Amino acid sequence: MQVGETQWSAPERKIANNALEIACQRETDALIREVRKGVGELNAIEDLWRLHDFLSARRHYIDGKYDDSEAGIVFVLAGLVKEGWLSMDELDGLDEAKLAKITALNRFF
C-alpha cells in the first residue's frame, strides 16, 4: 500500500486540512474539559506538578500527531477516525482510493 505516493488535489487538501482542524479542536476541547476537572481537585504542590506532567505528556503527543505533510496525512486521518475525533463522512470528497486506504489503515491501529 503506497500511501506515501498518493497525489492530492487542491480540493482534497482543503477537505483534509479542515478535517485536521476540526479534529484538533475536538481533542483540545476534551483536553480542556479534563484540565478543568483536574484543577478542581488541586490542593498540594504535588497535585500541581502532576498536572504539569500530564500537560507535558499531552503536548508531546499532540505536537507530534497533526502531521499535515502529504506523506503523513493519510495515517493521521486514519488515526483520528480510529480515536473518534473524526468520522469517515467528514472525509467525503476525498477520492475512493484514499478513503479505502484510511479504512484499511484503521484495521492496523
Add this chain to the structure above:
Amino acid sequence: MQVGETQWSAPERKIANNALEIACQRETDALIREVRKGVGELNAIEDLWRLHDFLSARRHYIDGKYDDSEAGIVFVLAGLVKEGWLSMDELDGLDEAKLAKITALNRFF
C-alpha cells in the same frame, strides 16, 4: 557575614522547617488560585500550552527555592520574608544572630 557557618539547634531547625512548610503551602495556594483563574480562560490549544509553559517555569523556580540545607536556609528564609510568604514573627525562637542575618539579607534582595 558568615551565614554558611551558622549553628542550628534542634528547636531552631524545627522552627525553620515549619516556616518553610508554611511558606511553601502559602505559595502553593496562591499558585493554585492563579491556575484556577487561568483555566477559566482556556479556549484554544495555544492557551493550554501557555498554561504548560507557566507551570514549567514555576516548577523550576519552586523546586530550586526551598533549600533546607543548613548552609542555605538563612537565605531561603530571608527570601520568603521578602516575598511576603513569611513574616519575621513566624521566625520567633531563632537566636538573635540568625534573625539579624535574615533582616540584613532582606536589604540585599
